Amino acid sequence: MPEFPYAFVADILCRVEAPLREPTFLILTALAGRPMHGYGLIAEVARLSDGRISLRPGTLYGALDRLVDGGLVAVDHEDVVDGRLRRYYRLTEPGGDLLAAEVERMRRNVQAATAQLRAAKVAPRPNRGFA
Amino acid sequence: MTDLERRYARWIALFYPADYRRTRGSELVDTYLSLAAPIRGRPSPADIADLAAGGLRQHLRAARDLGPGFRLAGLLALTTATTCATGWATIEAFTPTPPWSPHVGPFLSLAIVAWAVWLVAAVLFVAASGRWFRWAAGLAVLVTVAIVPAAALTGLPRPPLLVLLPQIVLGVVALGATVQHLWWVRLMPVAVAAAVLPVAVGVESGFYFSGYYYPAAKTLPAAAATLLVSALLIAIGLAARRDYSGTWAMLILLTPIGMLAVQPLSMLFDDFGAGRAVNPTWSSAAATSMLVAVIGSMLLPLALVARGRLAAGRRPLGPGPCPTCGASSASA
Known part of the structure; x- marks a missing residue:
């Protein structure tokens, strides 16, 4: 399967989100370092934003779905931890x-x-006095 | 499996479409569990709200024909609203206004302003950009809504709510129409309105001096039936090509269709038998309108949930493709 099958979605996404919303920007930034799973991404986004942005899983996966549909993010690999699936995501070239x-x-x-x-600091302030 | 894990899985089963749950459920539970404090025994209210919002988002995402359905419903609603506005404008212009009864200049009521804005919106749908059309359609809805308080404040006459309410609901749905159509599709609202103009003049001359009531009693149910049959035929035609946008449009249009048909529907609430009034009582008309609004607003969410479950039921056994990358489970 080609890695970037939905170029038109990416185009729409870029147009809709230009400039990127901060959570989306931080998700992409977090994934630029290395592939991450859901919890890792939430923690990394919180770290990158100094705790300002704490994504909830429902919001995160909604954003990830859009990014994957747009070909901006792809599934890298999967692990099974304690019987539960852990999917790692990575940034694609686009x-x-x-x-x-x-x-x-x-x-x-x-x-x-x-x-x-x-x-503004260098220029003299206009005189607004009564002199 | 811990109690907390089971509870998260239960909430996910409740809110998310079955297809998505099958491929993503385990991953979602893992993420929620990783975030939960070790002593937590139940999902927090914030988690439940997040699951509900995420589930709704996935239902909407799964219904890919819903967006085109909104646009199709918008086009049909705009056509009906323009046709109605043309008919009502005819009544405003042709009904004689005797000097002893209140009127607005040469017109019957304040609503002439609303019908004029509706006609401008239809012309902009043909000739202008989508932004201009949406502004005009939004303004038409607002002006139609404003007729009631304006009439109450000024003491000037207005059409009955039986006429205004369907127009407002049609207008809200019409906001979904986009101008990105072939020229003949964009021409449809104006063309249909022009075609019914002679009929509207004929109907009006048949109900001389009656104002809105009798023409509304005759034409609104006919408009409801026409819209219902048109939407149904389009839905069947598109479904035959595996395009379900017509089905979504049909569901969306059921509320305006119900509002157009309030009068015959209200008769069901009234007593049958000899001596029964030709027009429904105000209370039964109000109850019917409320019922149509409540059922109409619930139809779409219920259909989305039902669709999520039916789609899963039709799938062959097995985990199915990955919702993120589209790969089969063997390769995902």
């Missing part, structure tokens, strides 16, 4: 490309904002 594009977009925004702030 998923990596999307994450890189998103990082670049954010980097430019940060650059622009930093430059504006710096200019």
Whole structure:
């Protein structure tokens, strides 16, 4: 089976979620390091966001389904632990490309904002007094 | 298997479609158990809410024809709403307004504004972008809703609720229509409305001075029957090609169809026999409308759940393909 059979879904996903929502961005970021299972992903997303974002399993699997449908994430391998299935997910090449594009977009925004702030500090404030 | 594991599995069995549960259930339980505190004996309310939301999401995701069904229902609802608005606008324009009875300029009631916005929405459906159409259709619904309080505040006449309510429900469904159709499909609401215009004028001249009541009693049930038969034929035709969007559209349209048919349905609540009133009582019409609204709002969730269970029942024994990668269980 081809790894990326639903290119049109990825296209829709990218258009719908441009820019990516933070949980989606963090899921992709977590998977960029290594393949992870559900619980590992939840823990890693919490760590990456300094505890701000705590995904619940229903939400996580909803997001994973969309990402897998879009070909951005794929199942890497499966383990059986205590008689229960544990599925590991990994970032696909299109998923990596999307994450890189998103990082670049954010980097430019940060650059622009930093430059504006710096200019605001250097430039004299307009005199709004009664002099 | 621990009690907690069994309880999570039971909640998953309750909320999730059978296909999804079969391939993902064990993985979901494992994730919930990993997150649960060691002393926990039951799933927390937050977990149950999460399972319910996740299950609903999966039911919607599994019903792939539901989206096209909404769009088809929107098109049929828009066609019916435009046709009704044309008929009502004819009544507004042609019914004589005697000086002793209250009226709005040369028109019968305030509703002429709503019917005009509906007709503009239908024209925008043919000629403009989807955004413009949705704005106009949304505005048409709001104006139709606003007729009742506006009439109460100004003391000016308005059509009966029997006329306004189906129009509002049709309008809500019509918001699902998209303009991404062939030109002749986009032309359908305006074309059907134009075709019924001579009929509307004829009906109006037959009920001279009657206003809305008698034309509504005759035409709304006919509109309900026409919409029902059209939706049914489309659903059967599409189902023959294994496209179930028509079936979803049919389910969605049952609420507006019920609202259009409130009058004959209300008669079922009234006493039969000699001396029975030709029109239903206000209370039976209100009870019927409530019943239609309640049953209509429950139909779609029930159908989604039933679909999840039936789809699993039709599957051959075995774990089936993986819902995430589509691979068979042997390779997944």
